[in-house]
Amino acid sequence: MPLSPIDHDRRYGELEQVLRAYTGHPADDTTALAGPALTAYLRQTWHTRPWALAIAEQQLREYAEHPPGRLRLRLGEFYAIPDVGLPGGGIQQWLRCIADHIRRSIEEGDVPPPSVPTTHWEWHARFPETGQFLGGWFSQDMPDEFTNHDDAVEDYRSSTDPQLVARLVGELHELFAMGLDEPGYAVAAAELGMEVDPPAPYGTDGWLTMVAERLGTPPAEYGPGPQGGTAS
Template sequence: MPMSPIEHDRRYGELDQVMRAYVGQPADDTEDGLSAALTAYLRHTWHTRPWALGTAEAQLREYARNPPGSLRLRLGEFYPVPDVGLPESGIQDWLLLIADHIRRSVEQGEVPPPSVPITHWEWHARFPELGQFLGGWFSQDMPDEFGTEDDSHGAAVADYAATTDPQIVARLVGELRELLALDLDEADYALAVAELGMEVDPPTPYSPSGWLATVAERLGTPRPDYGPGAAPP
């Protein structure tokens, strides 16, 4: 019988977060070094959910010591570890190695320093609402929905603002300002918006950071409520 969502989270929820950090990244952890994926997971989790590290270590170790058989995987009774490019015979040792690195990080206080995100997973973990905004409103389908005229980007921003709870909009504004505060080169801002799902260019004549700044200003300006029937002054 397949696991219920609460059972999945209780047994494998944080293990799943660790595995997601490895999507598209090599599982090249060694006894003496951490992969880019594990470094990204540790940095983000230390600075946002440090209490989850102990859970990750325990779930990784338990899974490695009691791996499921193929039948139980097919029945959905266990979490299937995604393909990370390692032979099946090496997965258990790799999971234990990751658990050891996480345990050492916690016990010795080895926290990766703040940094610009280094993996696709870390970009989305750090800027989740910005990923929703760029991936949802600025995909390659944007011209079909908002037209190809010069103000199509503005129409998409207006649609986001009109259809999104103001508290979520405020969260996006905070993420935009955090990204701009990183003070990256324009090439790095172009990479950032691409990692976060933007599949169209910023409108002319804006650079990526310039356009992000205009969006933050536009969405960060409160919309006054003049009351029923009242006209703006």
């Protein structure tokens, strides 16, 4: 029978995170140099979950040394490695290679410095709530669901937990700290799921700045004023 979620995570959870980092990127690591996808995984994981690196190294090496046999394949009790353009034997060698890179990074304390994300996986790992916001409310279906961008922003605010709204605002300010130019913000928004243009006359950076200011301001609350009047 297929693995239960807890068994999957125990055996392959962090291995899967590493391999997701390769989405859209080749398995081009060499013994001397980690490729862009692995570097992105190392950078994000060092700065957010450094303890997970040792788990990744162990799971990668275990899978490379003991790939699933016929019985486990028949029962479905294994993690299927995505197609990375390598033959079966080449996959095992590659898994050992990236495990060696992770181990070396841990033992030598070699931490990639903060940088603008370089892969689709890294954009979403670093800005998860921004990905939810842009991908969920500003996909190509947005014009069919909302009258305009402002309505979509308000729908996000009204239907999302305030703590997650605050997280989005914080992520947007982290994005602004990168000092991107307008094409850079356009790339970031596209990577994070935005499929419509910002409303005129704004560019992507100007519109995101307005969104951060709007969502960072608590909505007006109405109720009895100090003398029984209405406060706004």
